[in-house]
Amino acid sequence: MAGLMIQGTGSDVGKSVLVAGLCRALANRGLSVLPFKPQNMSNNAAVTADGGEIGRAQALQAIAARAPLHTDMNPVLLKPQADHTAQLVVHGQVRGTLGAANFIEGRRPLLPEVLQSWERLRARCDIVVVEGAGSPAEINLREGDIANMGFARAAGVPVVLAGDIDRGGVIAALVGTHAVIDPADAAMIRGFIINKFRGDLSLFADGYAAIEQRTGWPGFGVLPWLPAVSRLPSEDAVVLDRADRRHMGKGVLIACAMLPRIANFDDLDPLKTEPGVTVAMVPPGTPIPAEADVIVLPGTKATIADMAFLRAQGWDIDVLAHHRRGGRVLGICGGYQMLGRTIADPLGLEGPPGEVGGLGLMDHATLLQPRKTLRDVRGTALGAPFAGYEMHMGETGRAPADTPFAMLDDGRTDGAVSPCGRVIGTYCHGLFASGPLRRAFLARLGVEGHGLDHGATVDAALDELAEGMERHLDIDGLLALGRA
Structure with missing residues (x-):
């Protein structure tokens, strides 16, 4: 009945994929593992076995964990719609809307229900792998937070912070997060992961050491850019802005x-x-x-x-x-x-x-x-x-x-x-x-399609992702942290 939370220095740094890969790596080790995201904001959702809906990232993570989809895996889902409002889904069912003006006040009362889902999941498995949302460095949103440190502190879950080196500025992102968040929040962070690395790893050795020195957090490894990730479904529509839209004139x-x-x-x-x-x-x-x-x-x-x-x-x-x-x-x-x-x-x-x-x-x-x-x-x-x-x-x-x-x-x-x-x-x-x-x-x-089962394609990609994480990250250390 252990837990470990992956937070990020920003949106789209790879939190969802890291959680999915960790779920599959631990499942492949024979552990009973379940994913959890306290609060998600996405219009990509999946139907669960208990008749509700959760974010598709948690659906992918459940597949990675080889577990049936359940609304407890994503107890609060916000689905943006017109007029700066979002449909509020709690435990898989629509509960109304939240607007920008009442966003902080509207989510604060939901923490007890989030913790109920967390406790139910903990009772069902060996370890729960938790995904944060956005970044804990968004200190303007810290009041009433249920997605990052608000949840981590309420549930007593240790946090590992992920940074995306591909977008640049990863040293500043990690060290800056340490600098701006509340000391009690910083104490919940027990280490960091560098994600999406390309090139010669030795060139980043000094940067990796600088992060450890300036934050006091140990590193759990550097994960390279893995081809398997491109075969996994994306959660956020932000990836569509970077999609290759060229048509080569054939087919x-x-x-x-x-x-x-x-x-x-x-x-x-x-x-x-x-x-x-x-x-x-x-x-x-x-x-x-x-x-x-x-x-x-x-x-x-x-x-x-x-x-x-x-x-x-x-x-x-x-x-x-x-x-x-x-x-x-x-x-x-x-x-x-x-x-x-x-x-x-x-x-x-x-x-x-x-x-x-x-x-x-x-x-x-x-x-x-x-x-x-x-x-x-x-x-x-x-x-x-x-x-x-x-x-x-x-x-x-x-x-x-x-x-x-x-x-x-x-x-x-x-x-x-x-x-x-x-x-x-x-x-x-x-x-x-x-x-x-x-x-x-x-x-x-x-067109004569190959007609291959897409689920099998995704499952194979999850295994490749897990294998890559086992090679490049300290999975033993992450597991020990989650069980501490």
């Missing part, structure tokens, strides 16, 4: 609009592994490529607000012109809602109450409702079996002229296919992780 081009509140964008990750397929994330200010074979409208946390953004970018013109030229369009979840005639939010669930027009590529209407659908699904679509999950707050009717996209094993139908067959909408996330369905989808585009 199929699938273009996805980068909506401001894009959700569950890892739906497309399996397609990126297929030879002859380019998945291009189209950023704001850029037209959707005219040469695209398929345009994807992805999931979104705020459909109406992102519909307005799509129009402001002129992407609606691009989509409609693409369709007129005979191109294909795929809408997933919120993107499916955008394909229809109207989207109505009379209760103001995503922002001000109202109704907007959709793209009109399908003749359906969507009504946003307060009850959130969260469930795993299995079924058949395009003549192939698949498994996925639903996560949405809207109900969408199907026009008489459209046919269902999928027949689900529980007898329900999902989504719609237009009479021309070139427009598809679905509420099912995770479709393309299923090799047979991915292969059937690509066959319609004239």
